Amino acid sequence: MPRTNVVSIPLAPHAFVREQRAPHEDLAAPRTNALIRASGVEMRFPSAKGEAARILAGIELDIHDGEFHVLLGPSGCGKSTLLNIIAGLTRPTAGTVTMHGKTIHKPGRDRGVVFQHAEAAIFPWLTVLENVEFGPRMAGVAKRERRERARKYIERVGLSGHEGKFPHELSGGMKQRTQIARLLANDSSVLIMDEPFGALDAHTRRVMQNELTRLWRETGKTVLFVTHDIQEAILIGQHIHIMSKAPDTRICQRYDVALPWPRTETHPGFVDLLARIQRHFDFGSEL
Amino acid sequence: MSTHQIMQGVRHAGGVLLRTGVVTWLIFLAIWASIAPFYPPAFFPGPLETLAGGKEILLDGTLVRFSLISLERVLTGWLLGILIGAPLGILIGRVRLLRQLIEPFVDFFRFIPAIAFLTLFIMWFGVGEQSKIILIMYATCFVVIINTAAGVLSIPPGRVSAARTLGASEWRIVWHVIVPECVPYVFTGVRLGLGSAFTAIVAAEMLAAREGVGYLVFTSRLYFRTDWILVGIVTLGLLGYCSDRALRGFGKVVLKRYRVADAGEFGK
Numbered sequence: 399m400p401r402t403n404v405v406s407i408p409l410a411p412h413a414f415v416r417e418q419r420a421p422h423e424d425l426a427a428p429r430t431n432a433l434i435r436a437s438g439v440e441m442r443f444p445s446a447k448g449e450a451a452r453i454l455a456g457i458e459l460d461i462h463d464g465e466f467h468v469l470l471g472p473s474g475c476g477k478s479t480l481l482n483i484i485a486g487l488t489r490p491t492a493g494t495v496t497m498h499g500k501t502i503h504k505p506g507r508d509r510g511v512v513f514q515h516a517e518a519a520i521f522p523w524l525t526v527l528e529n530v531e532f533g534p535r536m537a538g539v540a541k542r543e544r545r546e547r548a549r550k551y552i553e554r555v556g557l558s559g560h561e562g563k564f565p566h567e568l569s570g571g572m573k574q575r576t577q578i579a580r581l582l583a584n585d586s587s588v589l590i591m592d593e594p595f596g597a598l599d600a601h602t603r604r605v606m607q608n609e610l611t612r613l614w615r616e617t618g619k620t621v622l623f624v625t626h627d628i629q630e631a632i633l634i635g636q637h638i639h640i641m642s643k644a645p646d647t648r649i650c651q652r653y654d655v656a657l658p659w660p661r662t663e664t665h666p667g668f669v670d671l672l673a674r675i676q677r678h679f680d681f682g683s684e685l
Numbered sequence: 686m687s688t689h690q691i692m693q694g695v696r697h698a699g700g701v702l703l704r705t706g707v708v709t710w711l712i713f714l715a716i717w718a719s720i721a722p723f724y725p726p727a728f729f730p731g732p733l734e735t736l737a738g739g740k741e742i743l744l745d746g747t748l749v750r751f752s753l754i755s756l757e758r759v760l761t762g763w764l765l766g767i768l769i770g771a772p773l774g775i776l777i778g779r780v781r782l783l784r785q786l787i788e789p790f791v792d793f794f795r796f797i798p799a800i801a802f803l804t805l806f807i808m809w810f811g812v813g814e815q816s817k818i819i820l821i822m823y824a825t826c827f828v829v830i831i832n833t834a835a836g837v838l839s840i841p842p843g844r845v846s847a848a849r850t851l852g853a854s855e856w857r858i859v860w861h862v863i864v865p866e867c868v869p870y871v872f873t874g875v876r877l878g879l880g881s882a883f884t885a886i887v888a889a890e891m892l893a894a895r896e897g898v899g900y901l902v903f904t905s906r907l908y909f910r911t912d913w914i915l916v917g918i919v920t921l922g923l924l925g926y927c928s929d930r931a932l933r934g935f936g937k938v939v940l941k942r943y944r945v946a947d948a949g950e951f952g953k
């Protein structure tokens with residue numbers, strides 16, 4: 399794989415990163431052309447004690463067509479909750495999420511999701527191939543065409559030769575890759591991914607991270623990717639949103655990362671950004 | 686061959702005989718054969734006398750004809766019961782209001798055996814085939830509905846969500862997610878339903894029929910043919926056993942991908 403050693407070591411690593419304190423100060427800037435916009439999104443869950451725990455508090459998020467956004471935050475801060483709201487699977491208790499200016503109130507084929515737990519998301523009675531062609535099948539794509547499409551993405555996630563297997567015959571990582579292939583085969587314009595590579599071994603994860611950024615650049619899809627792994631966020635993200643701890647989770651900082659892909663951990667820009675993001679998660683930070 | 690090897694061979698063969706049920710039946714027959722001689726044959730015939738009586742009605746064709754008639758009634762009512770019960774179960778599992786309405790009803794009817802309705806059904810639908818088939822239908826329907834609805838309720842919400850984000854409409858979700866998800870539950874209901882169906886048919890044939898295994902068991906008493914009663918009972922057991930085996934085979938082969946439970950009574 400060609401490494402990006404063309405990028406000379408920059409004198410000022412900061413040149414690759416633009417920091418933005420959230421909520422956005424540039425409210426005057428035109429915000430009308432956002433593809434997906436979350437404004438004032440709040441989520442309360444009834445707790446055992448009776449009073450509602452506020453997990454999300456006033457989330458502001460603007461996603462433009464073709465961008466790659468990463469939500470980075472500690473476990474339990476409400477990342478999955480936010481993704482579910484954007485996917486249209488749950489309603490926020492306050493605030494709105496719009497797509498193309500229209501409020502999202504139900505799931506749609508335009509927003510494909512890779513769920514955190516592949517086990518609960520793929521269909522155990524269908525083979526890998528049948529799982530992957532499920533979306534096109536629902537859309538009424540002819541059998542031959544959807545098979546072809548499914549095979550293509552099965553190959554891309556490295557599952558060739560396993561098409562005929564049932565989920566119980568697959569490892570956790572293979573189940574997750576089945577889910578990713580199923581998403582890609584459905585041709586959604588927005589890809590919502592909830593810690594999709596968490597169950598993969600280090601090598602496969604690396605391959606999949608590179609495949610994802612390559613696919614994103616080739617297809618111009620919009621990606622919203624959740625992780626709690628700082629390194630992963632910097633390896634793939636174009637825009638990284640730092641989420642604070644629950645309760646009352648907010649997006650406390652946004653980083654726009656201009657490092658070219660595929661990225662390496664040894665790049666000075668990477669090292670610099672890692673140090674800066676790490677500070678958010680260090681003990682005693684205001685996060 | 687060493688004695689050790691022989692012992693191992695014997696133990697292996699013993700294991701096979703035990704697993705296939707041969708040992709169980711041999712013990713049963715031995716007990717039966719040793720108790721029966723203490724009583725007159727008209728009161729409690731032994732295995733050999735029963736076999737002789739069975740041969741008699743087997744050769745004149747009665748046993749086969751009666752078996753087929755009972756089996757036909759059972760299968761017809763049972764299939765109809767499944768066709769009605771499974772969709773109803775899905776509906777009840779999906780619609781909360783319906784569930785709340787029906788719940789108290791179910792807990793009431795749970796304790797009324799189907800046979801309790803026999804006289805009513807005979808009054809309403811006549812002494813012909815209709816009343817018997819409706820009775821079996823009712824007996825099957827009930828367990829199928831309850832099991833199917835339980836299956837629908839146990840579906841992990843993640844799968845339905847996944848199907849929605851993949852663009853499936855609510856109708857297609859029912860057919861492509863809900864139905865496959867509850868196949869194992871429906872299957873359990875269907876197996877239990879078969880048991881209820883056999884119970885119901887024997888009772889129905891005893892009270893209102895001129896043919897069938899239940900009729901055989903009931904009328905043989907009038908001719909003091911206790912051996913035929915036993916033949917009828919054994920036949921019922923055999924019919925049930927074979928139907929259940931066939932059903933389980935079907936589940937194992939045709940419904941394999943839905944992972945239906947192929948378990949015996951003790952969950953083996």
Ligand SMILES: Nc1ncnc2c1ncn2[C@@H]1O[C@H](COP(=O)(O)OP(=O)(O)O)[C@@H](O)[C@H]1O
Nearest residue numbers: 443444453472473474475476477478479480644
């Ligand atoms: N349906 C729910 N009911 C009650 N609490 C919930 C529900 N879903 C999530 N939570 C709570 O919200 C918090 C955030 O959950 P989640 O979004 O899954 O976090 P993350 O994905 O960032 O790890 C957790 O404390 C979790 O217990």
Ligand SMILES: [Mg+2]
Nearest residue numbers: 477478514592
């Ligand atoms: Mg999560």
